[in-house]
Amino acid sequence: MKKFAAALVTMMSTSVxxxxxxxxxxxxxxxxxxxxxxxxxxxxxxxxxxxKIVGKDTLIVADNEVYLAADQQALVADYAASIRAVVPQVKSIAIEGIALATEGVNLAFNELLGEGNNLGSKLTRELELLSNELDNHLSLEQGINFDENGVIGEDFLGEDFEQRVEETIETAIQESLGSLLIAVGQEMLFAGGDMEAFEARMENFGSDIEQQMEARAALLEAKADTLCQSIHLIDQAEEVLRSEIDELAEFDLLTVTTKSAHKA
Structure with missing residues (x-):
């Protein structure tokens, strides 16, 4: 049964x-x-x-405000605006990723346990709590902190985001082994006790879910690609700042590598 639970997690995490x-x-x-x-x-x-950049275009280095010419002020203002603009993109993708996971979970367990089952409802609640937590942490009003490893806040998302979602799913499954055992037993009855037929049925079940999720996931992938390009443009803007403002020349703080553009 433990292997079956792990297989469900793998199937859903792969498709989602x-x-x-x-x-x-x-x-x-x-x-x-x-x-x-x-x-x-x-x-x-x-x-x-x-x-730091204060307000729209005030640059402070080593606690001293740097005098900027008009064109330099414009560069600083564009750089700051680009950074702030990417925050809602990150939030949108992360929250939609959780929503996609929630949808995949419900497709899986509604098929196995029927509409409105307790396991699907529990998982939906847990994933919605995670989504709300993420929404609160990625807020310009509250302020967003990234540590030097790119982790948000002191503890939030300290582990890999995907792993955290998978652990939420796996915990709920382990707490509902009784319901799942009954569902598996019923599936085996449908297969007449034939393990090969049962395995084939479960594989088809997984394939059906994957097909249903692929179109939704493709939309999320397109948003992730757009986000990547936005961050790449911020990286390019940083390079311009370093070349145009002497006080920033030593600060190469963001590096983005993409298939279409590579930074030396």
Missing amino acids: WAHDFNTDSCDVNLNSGMHINHQVIEFTKHDKTLY
């Missing part, structure tokens, strides 16, 4: 997350901590401020 963030085509490295809100964008290293 396979088209999520395409890490093979977008590798983002943040080489500093970062705090973002509506008023300040601050970059830190070892709890020390490297530089």
Whole structure:
């Protein structure tokens, strides 16, 4: 039964997350901590401020405001606006990823246990709590903190995001083994006790779910690709700042590598 539960987790996580963030085509490295809100964008290293942008275009390096010419102010303002604009993109993709996982979970367990089953309802509640938590943490009003490893906040999403969702699903399954045992028994009865027929039925069941989820996942993948391009443009803007403002020349804090564009 434990293997069956693990198989369900694998099946659902594969169909739900396979088209999520395409890490093979977008590798983002943040080489500093970062705090973002509506008023300040601050970059830190070892709890020390490297530089910050206050308001729209005020640049402060080593606690000193840097005099900027008009064209430099425009570059700083565009850079800050681009960083703030990417926050809702990140939030949207993460929350839609959870919604996709929730939909996959319900498709799976409604098929096995019937509409309105307790396991599907429990998982939906747990994933919605995770979604709400994410919504609260990714808020410019509240302020967003990334540590030097790119982790949001002190503990939030400290583990891999996908793993956290999978653990939520697996825990709920383990707490509902009785219902699942009955469902598996019924499926085996439908197969006349033939294990090969049962396995084939379960494989078809998984394939059906995967097909239903693929179109939805493709939309999420397109958003992830757009996000990747947005972050890549921020990386390019950082390079321009470093070349145009002497005080920022040493700060190469963001590195993005994509299939279509590689930064040396």
